[in-house]
Amino acid sequence: MAQVVVVGGGWAGLSAALALKERGADFLLLEAAPRLGGKVFTHRGEGFLIEGGPDASVRYKKEVLALGEAFGLTPIGTLPQKPAAFILRKGRAHPLPEGLLQVVPGDLKALAKTPLLSPWGKLRALYDLFLPRGGKEDESLKEFVERRLGLEVYEALVAPLAGGIYGGEPEELSMRAAFPQLLELERKHRSLVLGAMRARRARGSREGGSLFFSFAEGLSALTRKMAEALGERTLLATPVLGLEPGKGGYRLHTPRGVLEAEAVVLATPAPVAAALLRPFLPEATALLKGIPHTPAATVSLAFREPLPVRGHGLLMAKGEGYRVRGFTWTHQKWPGRAPEGFSLARAYLSGEVARLAEAELVRVALEDLRRFLGQEVKPERTWAFRFPEGMPAYRVGHLERVERLEMALLKAPGVFLAGNYLEGVGLPEVVRTGRRAAERAVAYLALSPSPG
Incomplete structure (x- = not known):
C-alpha cells in the first residue's frame, strides 16, 4: 500500500508527486497516457520545436519559474517585437494598446490613440471615470466590461484577449x-480606468521586458526534469478504471490490478475526477460535471518563405468571421523554433471547430491564414493537436461551486483535487493546486491512524 496515489501525470499531478517526495511521503503516480505532461507537449524534429499545448508561462507568477530554476533550467524570454500583439478588427490588424492591466486599458493616452475603438467607443470608455461602483458580489465579464467601459471595448478588446486566455x-x-483583480480595482478606486492606471504605476511597466518565458528545449524540458526526479514511482499507460473506499484508505482498480492507498490526489480533468467519484460522492460528481469545458486545438504550419506578418501574434475581435481564435508567429516570438529561413505559424481553435479531425483542423487553419494574408501560401510541414477536454469555463458562481466541492469532499477523507478547473487555467495555478493537494494529503496522513 502506498501512502498516497496521485492520479494524473500532467503538471498538477507531477507537482503533487514532487511535493510528496520532498515531504518524505510514500507515493505512486499513475498516468493513463503513455507519456507525462498532460496538455504540455513539445514535439521536436527536422529543426522545428513545436508546442502542442501551452507555449509559455508568465514571469510574475513564480511557481513555474521556481520549479525550472530548482532543476537548473534557464528561462528564455520572447524575442523583441514592438508592437508585439495585434487584434484583427474590421478586417485590419491593429496593435494592442500599451498599458493594459490584464484585459482592460490602463493608459489614457494609449486608449485615445488606438484605432481599435471608434471616437464614440473611446468616449464611452471614459464615462467609467464618473460611474458609481457596482453592487454585485459576482457578475459576468461581458456584463462588467459593458457596464464600466461599454460594449465596443468588450467586443474589440476584451473578448479577444479573454478568449485567448480561457x-x-x-x-x-x-x-x-x-478576473478578481479587476473587481477589486473597482471596489477600491471606483473608476476601473483610474484603478488600472494606479496599479500600472505601482507595478512598473512591463512593456520593455518579456512578460512570458519558456525554456530552450520547450516547456516539456520541465516535464522531463520532474519525471527524472520522481524516478520509478510513476506508472505510465495505467488508467484508473474505478475508485472505492476501503479499509483504512482507498482501492484503485487499474489494468495492472488493484492498488491501495491511504490518500488519493485526483490530478485529472474535472470530467475524469467526476467519473471516479460517482460511486460514492454523488454531490461532488454533480458539482464537477457542472463545470463546462470547451474543446481546444492547435495547428502549427511551417513555410519555406517569410510570411508578411508583424509582432508575436494576432487575435480576432468578435464578428470577424474567422474560425481560428488567433495566430502566433512562432518564429518571431521564440528563438530556435524553426530552421533558418522558415516561418512557423501556430493557430489556436476552440469550441466545436476544435472537435474536427486533425486533417480538417489543418485545412481550417490554413484557409484562415490565407484569408488574413490575402495570398496563397503552401506549408512544408503541418502539425495538429487536439484537446477534447480543452479549457474549463469559470462561469458566474464558480468560486461558490469550488467551495461546495470542498465541503462535499469532506465525506471522503483522504481524497484531494488538483487541476486547472479550480483556481486558474495558467500553468502556475496548475502547479500551485498540485502542491497544495500534496500538502493537504501529508497533513491528513499525519492526523490519521495508520491502517491495520
Missing part, C-alpha cells in the same frame, strides 16, 4: 473567479 466564448466568465 478559450471558448468569454461572455459568461465569472469576474470573481477569472
Whole structure:
C-alpha cells in the first residue's frame, strides 16, 4: 500500500508527486497516457520545436519559474517585437494598446490613440471615470466590461484577449473567479480606468521586458526534469478504471490490478475526477460535471518563405468571421523554433471547430491564414493537436461551486483535487493546486491512524 496515489501525470499531478517526495511521503503516480505532461507537449524534429499545448508561462507568477530554476533550467524570454500583439478588427490588424492591466486599458493616452475603438467607443470608455461602483458580489465579464467601459471595448478588446486566455466564448466568465483583480480595482478606486492606471504605476511597466518565458528545449524540458526526479514511482499507460473506499484508505482498480492507498490526489480533468467519484460522492460528481469545458486545438504550419506578418501574434475581435481564435508567429516570438529561413505559424481553435479531425483542423487553419494574408501560401510541414477536454469555463458562481466541492469532499477523507478547473487555467495555478493537494494529503496522513 502506498501512502498516497496521485492520479494524473500532467503538471498538477507531477507537482503533487514532487511535493510528496520532498515531504518524505510514500507515493505512486499513475498516468493513463503513455507519456507525462498532460496538455504540455513539445514535439521536436527536422529543426522545428513545436508546442502542442501551452507555449509559455508568465514571469510574475513564480511557481513555474521556481520549479525550472530548482532543476537548473534557464528561462528564455520572447524575442523583441514592438508592437508585439495585434487584434484583427474590421478586417485590419491593429496593435494592442500599451498599458493594459490584464484585459482592460490602463493608459489614457494609449486608449485615445488606438484605432481599435471608434471616437464614440473611446468616449464611452471614459464615462467609467464618473460611474458609481457596482453592487454585485459576482457578475459576468461581458456584463462588467459593458457596464464600466461599454460594449465596443468588450467586443474589440476584451473578448479577444479573454478568449485567448480561457478559450471558448468569454461572455459568461465569472469576474470573481477569472478576473478578481479587476473587481477589486473597482471596489477600491471606483473608476476601473483610474484603478488600472494606479496599479500600472505601482507595478512598473512591463512593456520593455518579456512578460512570458519558456525554456530552450520547450516547456516539456520541465516535464522531463520532474519525471527524472520522481524516478520509478510513476506508472505510465495505467488508467484508473474505478475508485472505492476501503479499509483504512482507498482501492484503485487499474489494468495492472488493484492498488491501495491511504490518500488519493485526483490530478485529472474535472470530467475524469467526476467519473471516479460517482460511486460514492454523488454531490461532488454533480458539482464537477457542472463545470463546462470547451474543446481546444492547435495547428502549427511551417513555410519555406517569410510570411508578411508583424509582432508575436494576432487575435480576432468578435464578428470577424474567422474560425481560428488567433495566430502566433512562432518564429518571431521564440528563438530556435524553426530552421533558418522558415516561418512557423501556430493557430489556436476552440469550441466545436476544435472537435474536427486533425486533417480538417489543418485545412481550417490554413484557409484562415490565407484569408488574413490575402495570398496563397503552401506549408512544408503541418502539425495538429487536439484537446477534447480543452479549457474549463469559470462561469458566474464558480468560486461558490469550488467551495461546495470542498465541503462535499469532506465525506471522503483522504481524497484531494488538483487541476486547472479550480483556481486558474495558467500553468502556475496548475502547479500551485498540485502542491497544495500534496500538502493537504501529508497533513491528513499525519492526523490519521495508520491502517491495520
